[in-house]
Amino acid sequence: MTVLAPYPPEANLLRVGIPEAGASTVASARGAVNVAIQNLTKSFGETAALHGVSLDIAGGELIALLGPSGSGKTTLLRLIAGLDFPNSGRILFDDYDASRKSVRERNVGFVFQHYALFRHMTVFDNIAFGLRVRPRAQRPQEMIIRERVLTLLDLVQLSGLDKRYPSQLSGGQRQRVALARALAIEPRILLLDEPFGALDAKVRKELRRWLREIHDRTGHTTVFVTHDQEEALELADRVVVMNEGQIEQVGSADDIFDRPATPFVFDFIGDSSSLPVEIRNGQVFLDDRPISIDAKGQPDGLATLFFRPSHIKIGDEAGSIVGTVTGSRRVGDWRRVDLETGLARHRLEIDVPAGSDVAKNGRVAIKPTVSRLFARKS
């Protein structure tokens, strides 16, 4: 089961409360829930995990929380789920103030990194669990439960595996069961905690595509946490870049990649090189040598110059950055050359075409074609 087939059209989604494909393209379609996070703080003992985080998630959106470990992204996800309470702040699902409600009352679908499937129950019983534990008044009849479970198994492309136990499934299959189980309760929103973290690279790529398809069919507001930027940029409508308990930037993949708002985002997303520079009278100086970078609008003082290794031009013009080659390696279609520049021997990386013999020369002069300047303190 390596290729995931497109979803079969025969299964009647509407009857079991799942909207048809296309309905989710309109925000808040079919009651997809908006999430408003207002000024959340959370500390574990002395350590502060979140410092006043605010975020607005539109209904039906697929949004990624991206950041290194310790950035607070999993903490934020668990606060939204209700698996933890914040020290201060509010969480709203549309108009419903969920801030003090337990995870039971919030009706969220949570998918754990290590699946948390009930190992002594079959796949069928796992998916049916959320429906069967409802109080008698709200519990659907067993026939209806059965229908919904089988439809969901179809949706996640695991039909026929309903009698298996989790230990008899592969990692990718288990994760799909976990998703079906979360969807069965018709949650307000769907939350996924590094859902593909425990899987190998090929399965991860397949499941990414599959998750996007499922999201487009079902239209739930979905938040997922990842430290893999490729995953976040590929999957999500918007990406929230987090660092040390704060949100650095929120935007689409293009925004994050092409218009990073902070030094952290520039450095964390994609490859980057940086140099400490000084701005005097609108001119940029590296170790007291002027370099021709446009500093318009930047205040005088210390700054950091960021550029991507592939956004450079080689040529010995005035105002170039001159560096000594210290090594190089082949990366895909390019050759990545390590340079050192200036008295302090700042390290740089640039990309040159694979066939070029730039690396063989001792010295290279470069000029960034696209760059950003961020003020720094020291």
Next chain:
Amino acid sequence: MAETALDLPAVGSPVTEARSVRFTLIALSVITLALFLVVPLLAVFVQALGLGLGPALATFQDPDAIAAIKLTLLVAAIAVPCNLVFGIAAAWAIAKYRFPGRAFLISLIDLPFSVSPVVAGLVYVLLLGPFTPIGAWLLQDFGVRVIFAVPGIVLATIFVTFPFVARELIPLMQDQGTGDEEAALSLGATGWKTFFYVTLPNVKWALLYGVLLCNARAMGEFGAVAVISGKLRGETVTMPLQIELYYQEFRALAQVSAFTLAAVLAGLALVTLVIKTWLEWRYADQLAATRNGH
């Protein structure tokens, strides 16, 4: 150089001991087990049948023996369920929560193992004897005699067998963590439903094993019960106590009765082992699934 690679002697796996070492270790274990476990057990059965089957079976018509068996069964029937509940509660609290005094509770659970059973029995006598405040109150207001009576025996047995269930469950529940419970809560289950449908099934084999151990010890406890029971024949004498009483008489029939009852207890231990082994064999994959988790 007549030797080629094909002439080398066959070697075993590079990561286990040499055959001679393995043989020695296994032989050593078997001999030790045979000497210290199998031979004494066999001796019990042999002595029980020393005068033939008739006198052995006659034991079960002696009213003292019958009363002892009944009392042992009664005590086990009360002590084991109590410790089942206490053990699960303690393991649940320790494994799933962090609270002040948790480490202290963990050491407290091991206390009955480190304290001599005689001391345990004595503690109850000193606390609940008929001349102590609590004991006197119970006796006068409720007519309940604790020491030198059945309630005392039950209490002492509960104390002594308390750790078995808890010690089986705690490491397993700690290992399993709270992920499954969080999942169940997120799907809308209440605390109780989570406990019965998720937590308990995850530990059912460890639980069963703990109960089997607890039962075996409850039926076989001597020291604590000896101190507390007062040894009133036909009333407060359990099987182990009765075995000692028989053994101290010098009549040959009494000796046979002692070993017959001992054989019953030994038989119980063997049955326990057989059930456990059968369960492990029959449910091997479910056991493996529980242990390995996801």
